[in-house]
Amino acid sequence: MTRWHLSRRSLLLGASGVAVAGAMLGRPRGAYAAGKLSVGFWDHWVPGANDTLTRLCREWAAKEKIDLTIDYIPSQGNKLLLTIAAEAQARSGHDILAMNTWLPGSHAERLEPVDDVMKDVLAKNGPTNPVVEYLGKPDGHWRAVPATPGSQMKGPASRIDLLKEHAGIDILAMYPPDGPATPAAEQWTWDALLAAAEKCHKAGFPFGIGLGTTSDNVDTWGSLFHAFGARLVDEKGNIVVKSDATRAALEFAKKLAAFLPADAIAWDDGSNNRWLISGKGALIFNPPSAWAVAKRDAPQVAEKVWHHPAPKGPKGRFGPYLPYYWAIWSFSPNKSAAKSLLAHLSTREAAEQLVAASQGYDIPGYLSFNDFKTWNEEGPPRGTLRHYPPTKDQILSIAAAPAPHKIAEQIYNQATITKMIARIVQGGDSIDKAIAWAESELEGFMRG
Numbered sequence: 449m450t451r452w453h454l455s456r457r458s459l460l461l462g463a464s465g466v467a468v469a470g471a472m473l474g475r476p477r478g479a480y481a482a483g484k485l486s487v488g489f490w491d492h493w494v495p496g497a498n499d500t501l502t503r504l505c506r507e508w509a510a511k512e513k514i515d516l517t518i519d520y521i522p523s524q525g526n527k528l529l530l531t532i533a534a535e536a537q538a539r540s541g542h543d544i545l546a547m548n549t550w551l552p553g554s555h556a557e558r559l560e561p562v563d564d565v566m567k568d569v570l571a572k573n574g575p576t577n578p579v580v581e582y583l584g585k586p587d588g589h590w591r592a593v594p595a596t597p598g599s600q601m602k603g604p605a606s607r608i609d610l611l612k613e614h615a616g617i618d619i620l621a622m623y624p625p626d627g628p629a630t631p632a633a634e635q636w637t638w639d640a641l642l643a644a645a646e647k648c649h650k651a652g653f654p655f656g657i658g659l660g661t662t663s664d665n666v667d668t669w670g671s672l673f674h675a676f677g678a679r680l681v682d683e684k685g686n687i688v689v690k691s692d693a694t695r696a697a698l699e700f701a702k703k704l705a706a707f708l709p710a711d712a713i714a715w716d717d718g719s720n721n722r723w724l725i726s727g728k729g730a731l732i733f734n735p736p737s738a739w740a741v742a743k744r745d746a747p748q749v750a751e752k753v754w755h756h757p758a759p760k761g762p763k764g765r766f767g768p769y770l771p772y773y774w775a776i777w778s779f780s781p782n783k784s785a786a787k788s789l790l791a792h793l794s795t796r797e798a799a800e801q802l803v804a805a806s807q808g809y810d811i812p813g814y815l816s817f818n819d820f821k822t823w824n825e826e827g828p829p830r831g832t833l834r835h836y837p838p839t840k841d842q843i844l845s846i847a848a849a850p851a852p853h854k855i856a857e858q859i860y861n862q863a864t865i866t867k868m869i870a871r872i873v874q875g876g877d878s879i880d881k882a883i884a885w886a887e888s889e890l891e892g893f894m895r896g
Contacts, residue, residue, distance in 0.1 A: 483514060483515070483782045483785050484514070484515045484516075484517075484781075484782060485509075485514050485515070485516050485517070485543050485544070485782050485785045485786060485789065486516075486517045486519075486541075486542045486543050486544075487505070487516065487517070487518050487519070487542055487543065487544045487545075487789070488519045488521050488528075488531060488541070488542040488544065488545040488546060489501060489518060489519070489520050489521070489546050489597070489774075490520070490521065490522075490523060490528060490546040490548075490595075490597055490598050490772060491520040491521055491522040491523070491528075492520075492597050492598070492806060493737065494740065494805070494806045494807055494809055496805050497597060497802070497805040497806045497809075497810075498520050499805070500801055500802055500804075500805035501597060501793075501802060501805075502518060504792070504793060504798050504801065504802075505518060505789065505793075507792075508788070508789055508792040508793075509789075512785065512788060514785055514789075516789075519542065521546070523548075528545075528546065529551075531545070532545055532547060532551060532555070535777065536555055536558050536777075539558075539777075539779045540779065541777070542777070543776060543777065543780040543781070543782055543783070543785070543786045544774055544775065544776055544777075544780075544786050544789070544790065545774075545775055545777070546595060546597075546598065546772055546773070546774055546775075547592060547772070547773050547774075547775045548598060548770065548771070548772045548773070549583055549770055549771065549846065549860075550583065550853070550856075550857040550860065550861070551773070551775075552583065552584050552586070552591040552592035552773050552775055553583060553586035553587075553591065553853040553854070553857065554857060555591075555775070556586060556587055556589075556591045557778075558777060558778055558779075559591045559592065559775050559776060559777065559778055560775075560776040560777065560778050560780060560783050560786075561589045561590065561591065562590045562591070562592065562593050562776065562787065562790070563589055563590050564787070565590075565593055565787045565790055565791055565794075566590040566593065568791060569593070569791060569794045572795070572796075573794065573795075573796060573814040573816055573817070574814060574815060574816040575814070575815055576594055576813045576814055576815070577769065577813055577814075577815055577838065577844045578844060579769045579770075579771060579813075579844045579845065579846050579849075580594050580769075580771045580813035582846065582849055582850070582853075583771060583773075583846065583853075584771070584773055586853040587853075591773075591775065592773035592774060592775035592776075593773060593774045593775075593790040593793075593794060594771055594772075594773055594794070594812070594813035594814070595771075595772040595773050595774045595793075596772075596793075596798075596799045596802040596803065596810045596812045597772060597802055597806065597810055598772030598810065599769075599770065599771045599772045599810055599811050599812060599813055600735040600769070600770050600809065600810065600811055601735060601767055601768065601769055601811050601836060601837065601838065602664065602667045602668065602671075602733050602734060602735055602767075602768040602769075602770065603733065603755060603756060603757050603758050603767050603768070603836065604731050604732070604733055604755070604756055604757075604758060604759075605724060605731070605732050605733070605734050605736070605738060605739055605753050605754070605755050606619050606730065606731045606753070606754050606755075606756065607653070607724075607729070607730045607731065607749075607752050607753060607754075608620060608752050608753070608754050608829075609752050610648060610651075610653050610730035610752075611644060611648070611730055611731070613651075614644075614647050614648050614650075614651040614653060614730065615643070615644035615647045615648055615730070616647075617640070617644055618632075619754050619756060620754065622635070622636055622756070623754065623756040623757070623834070623835040624831075624834075625829070625830055625831025625832075625834055626831065626834075628839070629757070629835065629839065629841070633757075633841075634760070636756075636757070636759050636760060637759050637760045637761065638672065638675060638676075638700065638759040638760070638761045640759065641655075641704075641731075641759045642700070642703060642704055642707075644730075644731075645704055645707040645708070645731075646707050648707075648730040648731070649707035649708075653728065653729060653730040654707060654708055654709050654728075654729060654730070655707065655708060655729060655730060655731045655732070656708075656709065656719070656720040656723035656724055656728075656729035656731065656732040657704070657708055657712065657720070657731075657732065657733060658708075658712050658713075658715025658716070658719055658720055659705060659708070659712045659713045659715065659866055659869055659870055659873065660712075660713065660714060660715040660716055660719070660863075660866065661862075661863035661866060661867065662715075662716045662717045662863075663717055663770070664715075664716075664717045664720055664733065664734065665715060665717075665863070665866050666847045666860055666863050666865060666866055667733070667768035667770065667846075667847055668733040668768065669701065669847070669865050669866050669869060670768065670845065670846070670847020670848065670860075670865055671733075671758050671766040671767065671768045671845055671847070672697060672700070672701065672761070673694075673697045673847070673865055674761075674763065674764075674766040674843070674845045674847075674849075675758075675759070675760065675761025675762065675763055675764065675765070675766045676693050676694075676696050676697035676700065676761050676762055676763060677693040677762060677763040678691065678693040678694040678696070678697040679691075679693070679694075679850070679851075680694075680848065680851065680859055680864060680865070680886065680890060681848075681851035681852070681855050681856070681859065681890060682850065682851065683850040683851070683852070684852075685851070685852050685855060685894070687887060687890045687891065687894075689883055689886045689887055689890060690883050690884075690887060694883060695879055695883070696762075698868065698869065698872060698879045698882065698883075699879065701869045701872075701873075702869070702872050702873060702879075705869065705873045709723070709729075713870050713873070713874055720732040720733070720734055720738070721734060721737060721738040721741065724738045724739075724742065724749065724753070725738055725741055725742045725745060725746050725749060726746075727746065727748075727749050733758070733768070735809055735836075736755060736807070736808060736809050736826075736832075736833060736836065737809065738753075739753045739755070739832065740807060740809065743828075747828075750828065751828040751829050752829070753829075753832060754829070754832055754835075755832055755833055755835060755836040756835045756836075757835060757839060757841070757842050758842070764843050765841055765842050765843065766842070766843050766844075766845040767838060767842040767843070767844050767845065768844075768845060768846070768847070769811070769838070769844040769845065769846065770846070771813050774790050774793070776790070796814075796816075796817060799812045799814070799817050799820075800817075800820050800822075803817075803820050803822050803823075804820070804822045807822070807826055808822045808823050808826045808833040808836065811836070811837055811838070815838075818837040818838055820837075823836055823837055846860075847859070847860050847865060848860045848864075848865075855890075855893050855894065858893040858896070859890070859893065862889070862893075864886055864889055864890070867886075868882045868883070868885070868886050869882075871885060
């Protein structure tokens with residue numbers, strides 16, 4: 449865990465030559481002046497990203513005369529998750545902590561509502577995407593402020609050359625480097641992906657889509673289920689997994705699984721990254737982390753990778769989106785300063801700097817922020833991130849939605865969707881038997 453302690457004197461000295469990223473959203477200078485504040489941010493894997501976030505905080509702290517301490521807590525080894533759990537139990541620790549996806553809802557009763565902050569932020573930035581609101585406002589109140597660092601899309605990262613050579617798909621003709629998607633992108637469907645997966649498998653370059661129980665796997669198959677209109681539990685809490693849509697999704701998943709790596713059932717979140725970087729795979733579903741590592745370790749692979757939207761299904765083109773948040777504990781002794789800092793970090797100016805520092809990895813949750821120039825400029829190849837941010841023809845999704853939050857979180861964390869597929873592919877279950885198993889699991893979640 450990396451710690452920055454910014455005393456008032458060092459803050460004033462350090463900020464003397466730095467321009468403030470953006471004015472406070474409707475909050476006069478000095479409204480929350482003085483005091484101490486302790487923040488636990490997610491430790492970004494992109495070199496330099498933490499430095500930009502630290503600088504933005506230094507600027508704010510110098511202006512507001514706050515004695516600020518920043519810890520960067522890695523997600524590896526569940527260190528961030530363990531920190532959140534320990535502080536929730538002890539009712540002591542940081543004033544602000546980074547939390548991803550389901551955690552603001554899980555800890556809602558222990559978090560300070562931030563409706564007042566979000567009222568000003570939304571008035572300035574416009575609306576968030578629906579996944580951000582679904583996860584950050586689980587009970588009608590904003591429980592955390594959307595964070596730029598860590599928020600990500602998990603669409604395809606494809607090998608331009610391998611798709612063209614072995615599957616006859618020109619991904620650049622669909623998603624060109626210098627403009628929006630062309631009409632040819634309408635042909636990018638799950639059926640087209642299935643046909644391409646079979647051809648690339650026969651050529652020795654299988655698609656790297658895992659069937660394990662970790663986030664990358666759940667997110668990919670969750671978007672497939674949404675594209676087929678398959679839901680496990682509806683928004684009212686009714687179990688609806690037994691449906692024609694679920695059967696269609698599982699039938700398709702069974703076909704696709706036949707063309708995936710033999711050990712896909714055991715894959716974790718690092719497996720697909722390694723698959724692409726190794727040069728063995730023609731496509732994975734992932735944010736640009738695999739590509740960014742390949743730039744350093746396998747540049748001959750990186751220069752042939754293209755990021756683009758997910759395929760289209762019977763119910764639309766669903767793109768997996770995972771947001772991060774900044775949450776304030778209800779036991780924080782300096783809630784006013786915490787809210788002031790989060791408002792400062794939520795400006796367009798701050799978000800644009802953070803996206804640039806992450807080399808385009810981060811996708812802010814505000815719809816009006818999807819036009820930052822970083823995504824057009826990153827490479828090689830130039831424009832590889834041009835189609836990474838959400839586009840108008842995509843429906844952003846999170847696996848297990850639209851179920852009520854507490855049920856959806858269990859569906860997601862227990863990987864019910866990928867386990868259904870695994871029972872069919874590896875366990876030999878029929879589709880009806882796998883659905884019956886899922887019904888039993890869901891009933892158990894309801895009782896819990």
